[in-house]
Amino acid sequence: xxxxxxxxxxxxxxxxxxxxxxxxxxxxxxxxxxxxxxxxxxxxxxxxxxxxxxxxxxxxxxxxxxxxxxxxxxxxxxxxxxxxxxxxxxxxxxxxxxxxxxxxxxxxxxxxxxxxxxxxxxxxxxxxxxxxxxxxxxxxxxxxxxxxxxxxxxxxxxxxxxxxxxxxxxxxxxxxxxxxxxxxxxxxxxxxxxxxxxxxxxxxxxxxxxxxxxxxxxxxxxxxxxxxxxxxxxxxxxxxxxxxxxxxxxxxx
Numbered sequence: 001x002x003x004x005x006x007x008x009x010x011x012x013x014x015x016x017x018x019x020x021x022x023x024x025x026x027x028x029x030x031x032x033x034x035x036x037x038x039x040x041x042x043x044x045x046x047x048x049x050x051x052x053x054x055x056x057x058x059x060x061x062x063x064x065x066x067x068x069x070x071x072x073x074x075x076x077x078x079x080x081x082x083x084x085x086x087x088x089x090x091x092x093x094x095x096x097x098x099x100x101x102x103x104x105x106x107x108x109x110x111x112x113x114x115x116x117x118x119x120x121x122x123x124x125x126x127x128x129x130x131x132x133x134x135x136x137x138x139x140x141x142x143x144x145x146x147x148x149x150x151x152x153x154x155x156x157x158x159x160x161x162x163x164x165x166x167x168x169x170x171x172x173x174x175x176x177x178x179x180x181x182x183x184x185x186x187x188x189x190x191x192x193x194x195x196x197x198x199x200x201x202x203x204x205x206x207x208x209x210x211x212x213x214x215x216x217x218x219x220x221x222x223x224x225x226x227x228x229x230x231x232x233x234x235x236x237x238x239x240x241x242x243x244x245x246x247x248x249x250x251x252x253x
Contacts, residue, residue: 026048026049026050026081027046027047027048027049027077027080027081028046028047028048028049029044029045029046030044030045030046030047031043031044032044032045034116034117034120036093036094036112036113036116037094039093039094039095039096040093041089041090041091041093041094041113041116041117042089042090042093043087043088043089043090043117043120043121044076044087044088044090045085045086045087045088045121046073046076046077046079046080046085046086046088047080047084047085047086047126048080048081048083048084048085052126053125053126053127053128054083054084054085054126054127054128055083055084055085055127055128055131055132055133055155055237055241055242056084056085056086056087056121056122056124056127056128056131056132056133057079057084057085057086057087057132057133057134057135057156057237057241058087058089058114058117058118058121058132058133058134058135058136058144058147059072059075059076059079059086059087059088059089059135059136059140060072060089060091060114060134060135060136060137060139060140060141060143060144061088061089061090061091061136061137061139061140062136062137062138062139062140062141062161063102063138063139064102065092065101066088066090069088070226071137071138071140071160072088072137073088074226074230075135075229075230075233075234076088078230078231078233078234079135079233079234079237079238081234082234082235082237082238082242083238083242084133084234084237084238084241084242085121085124085126085127086135087117087121089114089117091110091113091114091117091143094110094113094116095109095110095113102139104165104166107142107143107146107165107167108167110143111143111146111147111150114134114143114147115147115150115151118132118134118147118151118153118154122153129153130155131155131241131242132153132154132155132156132241133154133155133156133157133158133237133240133241134147134148134154134156134157134158135157135158135160135233135237136158136159136160136162137160137161137162138160138161138162138189138190138219139162140162141158141159141160141161141162141163141190142159142162142163142164142165143162144157144158144159144162145157145159145162145163145164145165145168145176145179145198146164146165146168148175148176148177148179149168149172149173149175149176150175152175154177155177155178155240155241156177156178156179156180156236156237156240156241157176157177157178157179157180158179158180158182158233158236158237159179159180159181159182159183159195159198160182160183160229160233161182161183161184161187161189161190161195161219162190162195163190163194163195163197163198164194164197164198164201170197170201173198173201173202173205173207174205174207176202176207176209177208177240178208178209178210178240179198179202179207179208179209179210180209180210180211180212180232180233180236181195181198181199181209181210181211181212182211182212182214182229182232182233183195183196183211183212183213183214184213184214184216184217184218184219184221184225185213185214185215185216185217186216186217186218187217187218187219188218188219189218189219190219192213195211199211210236212229212232214228214229
């Protein structure tokens with residue numbers, strides 16, 4: 001009798017393992033693009049397989065561009081595995097052949113490209129326009145925070161190794177949606193105090209902010225902290241963007 005009970009149990013466990021494995025791998029990559037001031041900006045969207053509209057999030061690279069994708073693709077895939085359409089934006093494409101693409105002097109020029117990318121993502125039928133987020137690393141983190149301040153469509157912001165641009169007053173952080181600040185305490189590229197200043201400014205106005213500090217870690221994360229950052233950020237995005245809005249939610253100013 002016990003043998004007959006065990007067999008169905010094992011079969012069920014095997015089926016569960018297969019489903020879990022499939023769920024982890026059920027991500028598709030869509031190569032697409034949009035036009036910005038006459039230039040083509042490439043976008044790679046990682047999303048869960050299926051036709052149902054899901055929340056969306058921009059994934060913004062740092063000052064050195066995509067490089068090997070260490071700070072973009074793992075994050076995009078992890079978000080997609082959690083039910084989010086994550087769009088890796090090649091936003092430097094919108095700058096053409098100009099030099100100094102990471103220069104602070106053209107921050108607002110890049111800002112327009114990123115905002116256009118958000119509009120492009122929101123226009124897709126497979127993305128929920130009412131549930132959009134933005135994640136950025138380093139320079140991308142600066143742009144993520146700036147977009148969160150300026151655009152009410154943004155429902156979640158994550159900055160990894162970034163800060164608030166000098167042209168944005170701290171008083172403007174009252175407009176930020178739920179925000180996650182991730183930073184290394186020994187960051188020499190973007191000093192930790194800049195991330196701390198953003199967090200304190202949000203707390204001062206009673207805004208929703210979370211902070212993940214990697215003690216003794218610099219701008220480039222170790223393998224261990226990188227893996228933790230991927231999971232932490234993907235979970236935050238999923239929890240924030242997939243949550244049902246509260247009826248009495250206070251409108252952003």
